[in-house]
Amino acid sequence: MNRKATVGVDIGGTNTAIGIVDAIGNVLVKDNIETPSHGDVDTYIVDLANAIKALIKSLKLVNPDIEIMGIGMGAPNGNYYNGTIEYAPNLSFKGVVHLVELLKEKFPELDYVALTNDANAAAIGEMIYGGAKDMKNFVMYTLGTGVGSGVVVNGDLVYGHDGFAGECGHTTLIPGGRSCGCGIPGHLEAYCSAPGMKRTAFEIMARDNAGDSLLADKSFKELNSKMIYDAAVKGDKVALEVFEQTGKWLGQGLADTVHHLSPEAIFIFGGPSAAGDYIFKPTKESLEAHLLPIFKNKIKVLPSQLKPGDAAIVGASALVWKEMEK
Template sequence: MKDVILGIDIGGTNTKFGFLDRDGISLVQGELSTNEGETVHDFLRVLYQEVMTKFKKIEDEANLIGVGVGAPNGNYYTGTIENAPNLKWHGSVPLVDLLKQYFKMPVFLTNDANAAAIGEMVYGGAKNMNNFVVITLGTGLGSGIVVNGQLVYGHDGNAGEIGHTLVNVNGRGRMCGCGRKGCLETYVSATGIKRTVYKLLADSTDYSELRSVSFNDLTAEMITQAAKRGDKIAIDAFEYTGKVLGMKLADTVAHLSPEAIFLFGGLVRAEEFLFDPVRYHMEKNLLHIFKGKVKILPSGLGLNNTAVMGAAALAWNEMERGATA
């Protein structure tokens, strides 16, 4: 019987989970809506039921020894989710304590993007890197920063909020769920590119297959597929998204001088429509001492369970160094 970790990725829209062994192999996985129920207690009750239903499929071969969780605004130090703008649970949510009521074992929590960075370091493209950044492009924009081989948490556990650095400083930027205007994630995320598409549609008369799609029905995947079919509005939306992200990543390079910046999330499926403008505009805006030194790469973990692998890697790392959270 092999030991496994339950990795949980709580996203703004969906929550994914899986049981992974030390090599990052998933024995079984599942998914549910993060909006299940009215409260976090309702959500965790449903989550536990789903998890245990899946675990029954492997209980004869697996020994569950711990839980790792990646979540928006998840604080590694306190075990709480703190005022996550993309979740409907407001205030400070003591997630680790709540999960321990269900799982009588060590539970570890960090920011979802930090979890992705740990996964990239343990299982992915950053195995031999000591300085890199992971950017998660989902409902919002998260970031995990590794410096000298160590994840950067900051003095209070909240370091790495590149998605809430400002793009627009004149007060007329897009409204963000955090309550401020002009945050990067309002331009560069699945939600951000939807807003860009509608701005482009309003400002032009160009044909686009996206004109007949309501804002609520529009998805980043639709925009990606439209771009691949040659839709000008979709292509322009990715060009604008890549320009904004590339410019801000040039700032990130000035702060951190990473070897590479990894992108993952649904928008990565757009491939060159996203990566080409990001690379171009980052390089264009880099300080000359950094030019030609920083790689922009897709996650080395694939697109389906990157964050789940990262959450599991967090727990594996913590337990192997003797932590008992």
């Protein structure tokens, strides 16, 4: 039996995850290599190509009929149009890296080698394998160290004029507000990312002099969103208010997205979204409060259906299926 599969590559600051994914989103085999810390692109491409070839080889031992359709990659500042990573602040590569071109040289037999940013890849993954299979208009928010997003209109990912559309994490939530990693104050990412939640917890503890909070024995370096969740489950007031306030902020941001795009649904992916109703309930309430009447009680806010561990690989692999539709 012939089985079609695609390679998914998720390029992160320190680690590159590689997997081969079947047509319904199962990861068949996977591996990791280091993303270089000293910006040596040529060595990296050789390592990456070798790792992919080794994975394909190992899979063919088990399943000789497997057919690899292409390679899809997700990376910060990945540009779909140019096949490049451009000035990514969290990667050691300098300037513009022609990733697709370089990798195609190593895989002349493959018709599809494509790149986009990680949040766009997640959105495509949701559309191909996940909860957005029957949706033509939706938006994906990825909450993690940063906040990314991918926008789908009429069944296609929106890349915009230059390939960089979907940076909703860098819309202004509070003018002149908290510093954001990008240098511009008040962005949604500074409030609704995992580190944003930590900052909120520290603000609340400072305001309330909350020495009795379960979070009060954690340093700023130590505290993370999982600890805030655990404290919320135990009824900790500070932790519960962090979720309330994060949801209020996120709902305001989602409303701006709705007013731009009128999507059927907004999917939330990533660490903080694992907190379920703690985050979804205040987010939905705040979203509704910020919507024009024509949008009220229409927009679904849903957790991503992609499995957390493999989502980035799976999302990147989905890019190949999307290319094949064209």
